[in-house]
Every structure is written in structure tokens, then in C-alpha cells.
Amino acid sequence: xxxxxxxxxxxxxxxxxxxxxxxxxxxxxxxxxxxxxxxxxxxxxxxxxxxxxxxxxxxxxxxxxxxxxxxxxxxxxxxxxxxxxxxxxxxxxxxxxxxxxxxxxxxxxxxxxxxxxxxxxxxxxxxxxxxxxxxxxxxxxxxxxxxxxxxxxxxxxxxxxxxxxxxxxxxxxxxxxxxxxxxxxxxxxxxxxxxxxxxxxxxxxxxxxxxxxxxxxxxxxxxxxxxxxxxxxxxxxxxxxxxxxxxxxxxxxxxxxxxxxxxxxxxxxxxxxxxxxxxxxxxxxxxxxxxxxxxx
Numbered sequence: 682x683x684x685x686x687x688x689x690x691x692x693x694x695x696x697x698x699x700x701x702x703x704x705x706x707x708x709x710x711x712x713x714x715x716x717x718x719x720x721x722x723x724x725x726x727x728x729x730x731x732x733x734x735x736x737x738x739x740x741x742x743x744x745x746x747x748x749x750x751x752x753x754x755x756x757x758x759x760x761x762x763x764x765x766x767x768x769x770x771x772x773x774x775x776x777x778x779x780x781x782x783x784x785x786x787x788x789x790x791x792x793x794x795x796x797x798x799x800x801x802x803x804x805x806x807x808x809x810x811x812x813x814x815x816x817x818x819x820x821x822x823x824x825x826x827x828x829x830x831x832x833x834x835x836x837x838x839x840x841x842x843x844x845x846x847x848x849x850x851x852x853x854x855x856x857x858x859x860x861x862x863x864x865x866x867x868x869x870x871x872x873x874x875x876x877x878x879x880x881x882x883x884x885x886x887x888x889x890x891x892x893x894x895x896x897x898x899x900x901x902x903x904x905x906x907x908x909x910x911x912x913x914x915x916x917x918x919x920x921x922x923x924x925x926x927x928x929x930x931x932x933x934x935x936x937x938x939x940x941x942x943x944x945x946x947x948x949x950x951x952x953x954x955x956x957x958x959x960x961x962x963x964x965x966x967x968x969x970x971x972x973x974x975x976x977x
Contacts, residue, residue, distance in 0.1 A: 698720060699720065699747070804892070812826050856892055890921070
């Protein structure tokens with residue numbers, strides 16, 4: 682394996698190296714096979730020990746981390762510049778199943794184009810990752826998060842403790858918000874494998890779309906992570922139109938990152954708010970409530 686001339690044959694102060702790999706498409710080898718081949722070659726060239734991730738143990742402190750990506754056409758090898766991987770944020774005091782990776786949450790916040798003065802909603806906020814990344818990127822907006830799960834609310838409040846984010850308990854199908862009060866929605870709804878809908882959404886998930894349309898302003902938009910293509914069909918049926926759609930590979934799943942705007946029909950069609958007591962209210966990780974795969 683040839684390394685560029687800028688890499689020296691020894692590395693002072695480095696206790697060892699490790700490699701983390703990911704790939705797309707079919708293959709006849711595992712990620713650990715790729716990591717070991719590249720890691721052992723790097724270790725020989727640099728004159729330091731190699732730590733294999735195959736054992737499941739964390740690399741020792743003071744090591745040098747490398748990232749390998751294989752897309753079926755080319756291999757890209759990158760050196761990690763920071764001591765911590767980007768998905769390990771300092772604010773992450775607590776987590777719950779299905780928590781979204783912070784780099785993906787940050788990308789979704791950028792796609793949402795949040796402006797100063799905007800009101801931003803995550804109706805299924807889980808551990809708060811989306812709202813926190815958005816608030817870090819645009820601190821002059823207002824942020825509100827809701828969830829049914831007590832564990833999710835505790836985690837979100839702990840993680841967002843230093844930020845102006847309001848976290849409350851509510852069913853995502855019956856939000857305590859006025860009509861046309863939200864400029865941006867960021868959400869990873871609980872329709873994946875790690876988190877499941879609770880409350881009203883458990884029996885009627887389409888109410889989630891009705892409620893989004895009700896609270897969004899006429900110029901409001903939503904950036905969502907949807908597990909299935911059929912979810913986009915449902916969104917269109919409820920008055921949304923996709924401005925952007927991209928398929929991702931995330932923790933073994935292939936969800937869709939979508940940016941939705943309201944169609945003219947969606948802007949003009951009134952959304953009926955659910956009457957009190959309509960349907961059973963269940964607790965549970967209702968990102969009826971959630972945060973996810975959902976892919977960081």
C-alpha cells in the first residue's frame with residue numbers, strides 16, 4: 682500500500698492506530714477484513730501498533746484514528762484530526778434507543794435553512810439531538826421539542842441544559858401549538874426499527890401529517906428522515922411536496938432524507954385538530970414520539 686510522501690515512516694507520541702470502515706453494495710468481505718488489511722499496512726509504515734476493532738474493545742488513548750470508505754468504485758482513506766469522532770458531542774450526556782447521529786442531525790439543520798426569529802419544532806424530539814444541533818448552528822431562533830416518553834424527555838432536557846430549547850410532553854398528533862405557528866420542522870419520526878410510535882400515532886400515523894400541516898406557516902418547511910418511500914407518498918397526499926430527497930445508508934437501513942414544502946392545496950386546506958380524548962393515549966417511546974436509526 683503506497684502512502685503519500687507527507688507521511689513519515691515513524692510517528693512520535695502515537696500509541697497506535699485504528700481504522701473504522703464503511704461501504705456500499707455487495708461484498709465478499711466484512712468491514713473488519715477491510716479495516717485489518719488497511720490498518721496493518723498503516724501500522725507497518727508508521728512503525729506503531731495496530732488496534733483491530735474486530736474484538737469490540739475501544740482503541741487505547743493516544744491513538745491515531747483513520748476512516749475508510751468503500752463506495753463500490755473507489756476507496757477513500759481519511760485521517761481523523763480530532764481526538765474524538767464527530768458523532769461524540771460534548772453535550773451528549775444521555776441517550777436513548779434510536780438516537781440520531783449528531784453529524785446527520787447537523788446536516789438536516791443546515792438543509793432546513795433556519796433563520797433568526799424562526800420557530801423550530803421537533804414533535805418527536807427523543808434525546809433532543811436535532812434541536813440541539815440546530816440551536817448550535819442558529820442560536821437566534823426559537824426551539825420547541827415534544828415527546829411522550831419520560832426517558833426521552835429526561836435525556837433531552839439533560840442534553841439541552843445549556844441551550845434555549847423548550848422540551849415538553851405531548852402527543853405528536855395533538856400538539857399544544859396554535860395553527861400556523863411553526864416555521865421549520867425537524868424530525869426523525871418513530872417509524873423505524875429502534876423506536877415505535879405511541880399515543881394517537883400508534884393507531885393512526887396519518888394524523889402526524891395532519892398535525893404538521895396545521896402548525897406550519899404557509900411558507901414553512903419540514904426536513905424529515907423517513908424510513909420508507911411510501912411515507913413520501915403519504916406526505917404528498919397530505920399537501921406536501923418534496924423539494925429535496927436523498928437516500929441514505931444508516932446503521933444498516935436506507936432511509937430517505939426529505940425536505941418538504943406545502944403545496945398550494947396544502948396551504949389553503951384547513952387541517953382539523955383532533956378533539957380531546959380522540960383515540961387512546963399511550964406512553965412509550967412515542968416519538969410519537971423519538972430521535973434516529975434512524976443514520977451517527
